[in-house]
Amino acid sequence: MELNDNFEKELLEIFENFNRLQEDLTGNIWDLITVAGLNASYVKEIVASAKESDSDVSKIHEQLERIKSSSFDVVTTVHGAKDNLQKGLGSFENTIAVMNEFIAGLAEMGKHFENFKDLFLKVQDSTVKIEKTVHAIEDISELTNLLSINAAIEAARAGEHGKGFKVVATEVKKLAEQSTGLTKDISVLLDELEESIQSSNTSLGKYDQVRTFMNSKVEVTRDDLDDTKTSLLSISSDLTAAGKTVTNQSDSIDQIYSLVESLSTSMTLLNSTSIHITNNIDYQDKVIEKLTEQGAQFAEFLEKKNRFSGEQEENSGLIVGHDIAYPPWVYIEGGKSTGISIDFINTITRELPYEIKFKPQQFQVLVDELLNEDIHAIINVGWPNDYLKDKPLIHTEPYAVFEPVAFVHKENSGVGEKNSVDYISGKRVAIQKGSYVEEIVSEYTDELAYVNNDIEGIAKLIWRQVDAIITEREVGKYLSKRFFQNEITAVTEPYKRLDVVIILNENNTALRDELNNAIINHRGR
Template identity: 25%
Template structure:
């Protein structure tokens, strides 16, 4: 029953019980040793604080008795010299005082001496010392007198009766000291004996506790080691890939049993986890193949997109160059229109002069003829300029149409550019209509100028006819100036529109370049994605190889049915290959 209870205890409790038994025996030995140590300590304290001071006091008492007697004898023999007399007298007084101190010390240690010394002898010794002290005082009074008779009597008393008392005192002191020394020796022997007993008790308690603790520890260690070996064998089997062993079963309830349960649970969890990981690895392998195919398709589409964006960028650059050329021609046309307007204003000034100064009508008519002829030539030049503007408008319309077509191909990204192309086309159409009107007006002007030339060639019939002709010429010049201003304004609008169109074309070209660059970056990232896919595939293969080292069930495969390890993903072609 007790062994069953011991088996069911936890490992920490078993170790605590073994340690507690060992500590109990050590404590018992320590208590016994402590009791003997206390007895030895009490003896040592009594010996050092009572007996030894009493022995020293008796020794000092004998010395003081001898010193006082020697001081009196020296005083009697050498007291003639005052200095020597004072010195010996001081020694006597000091010996007397210290003797009283020693007597008081012996009296205070009387209770301690009562256990070892015959108190009758001690009392006789103290009584004899008091008598001896009184005799010395009598000798001192006689010696310190002034007469030689008193000195002689004092010396006789010191050598006679006082010396006899000293002999009896010395004999009693010797007897008492011998008794005290014998008692002290016995105390020392008892102290040594107690020390030996203390060591014996300590060794016995330590040996018994160690032996019992060793037995308990051996039993506990055997059980623990046996359980740990079983758990270690099972852990080694799991490490070698065997997950099919039966669960461990131990007959105790300690921490090792808890460890065995944890190993059983770990084996079960590993069995389930390895099976799940096998299925996941096969799925990852299949997904890697799909990802490889998707990467190949993405690379092909990216390559096609890059080619299309490159073509669009080239077209945008060509359109930008054409628009810049249109803008340059528009600026030249504006300069020519301004020059024509200046020429028309000059003709108007001439007509005004003809109206003001009729005296020089003939000269004015000739000048007017010349001016009208020059105006006809310049009108022909304006016709050429208008034709150039009309041709530019037609080209601009054609370019706008092509840009609209390219914008339609670009889809959502070319919508803004299509709007700009439509505006440019409308401006080109307006320019063409305006140039047609200008051409018609200039043709009318040329007809008028030809009539004026014919009229001037036939001569001036009357001044009024000349004035009328001059007036009509002034009106024609005014219309020419107005038409020239309109042409100048229209050409300026064409130049502004061409500039805006060039800026829009430049921005569109930059956007196409950005799209092309993004496509190139996407294509450049495809090899890295290919590497990642290959790494995932390799990892799945290694995982399946490691999973294959474990045995879960005889009839259960690690991989899902229908899935197999593919040799590896095909490399995705890099951009530009």
């Protein structure tokens, strides 16, 4: 008898140790599943990003190759322009020298012109003097002619004695007539000469005006050439500096090109190996899925073991199912069920004659077990629920409210900003497959990205592949703090308020009524 007691005592001690080990192992398994899911989401986004980056780097590589070629052409063009400018400056220097010689020639011509002008004025003065002399000769000729006439008259009066004097008078008259003819001819020539001198004088005046105008224009041109030379020298200096800058830039582009070429090679290698990463992640997902099933089977085994060991009578407790992970409402921590709904159920059932046994499992599996009456109830259920509406199930009074809101990265949230539900209009929004707010959210945007869970959706938000994610307010806050260093924040009013209830098999109305009374009593406190 004593041997049996010792054996039973040792067996119970083994069971207790086994229970503690089971709790620790279960907690670690659920933590592993959660973190592995998060890491899988991250790795998938990294692989997808790497593929996009590989394509982008290839395009950058091509563009840099074109820039490198263009940069070489620019360097060649700048140096060519500089050489041509130097040649142009040489020709320009020659032009300025010729212009200076031309200006010196004009100055020399000006001096000769002034000498010629002085000589011309002297000729004009001499012509005037000659004209006056001719007029004096004309006067003398007229007097001589008059004198010859008087001599002829006196010779006629003298008769025979005046014949010799008459001959002299006649000759004098001829001489006077010849003088008069010659002076007339000279006067005509002088008039023509005066007219030519006047015309030449006018031409000389015009030439002087043209010469003065040319001098002024040549001076302006020389100044312009000097200014142009200064500008060309400045341009030459700028081209020299630009040539150095472009050469340095070309060297930098060569370095960047080499770095991008190395990056392109690395990205290509990463992209080629990403298939192995993806395959491993897919395998990890299958392992986690299998581990989840085995965890549930392990929990069932422990439940049977506990009943066998006498720790729990089969009919003395309630088996209450809940979703594996919907923190902070329900989740596993330290191998035990915890969360807002867990605390509530523990509170309201203290005065009921039941011991609560929580059973974490996938929601669809729990529903099947509830329909088969393998469990008594499922907590933390949003209601109304399209998935459950045609099933033979009943529900309790609501004990809480789900409030789905939009979460964004805090960089895009605004300080303390709370927006209306149409904030997501035109934005790409992540939403869990089968979410109860899908119909409502689709009214504001048709750019929905479906994800398997909220962690996967937040990972897409972190990677900027979506603009927002719709999830329950408390869930989003918990995940942001637990896994994302509070980088995710709520920015809208609730899109919907959904009652949180407990569901039971329709055959279990008595338990439903007991739970309802406990819920109502709790409200009154």
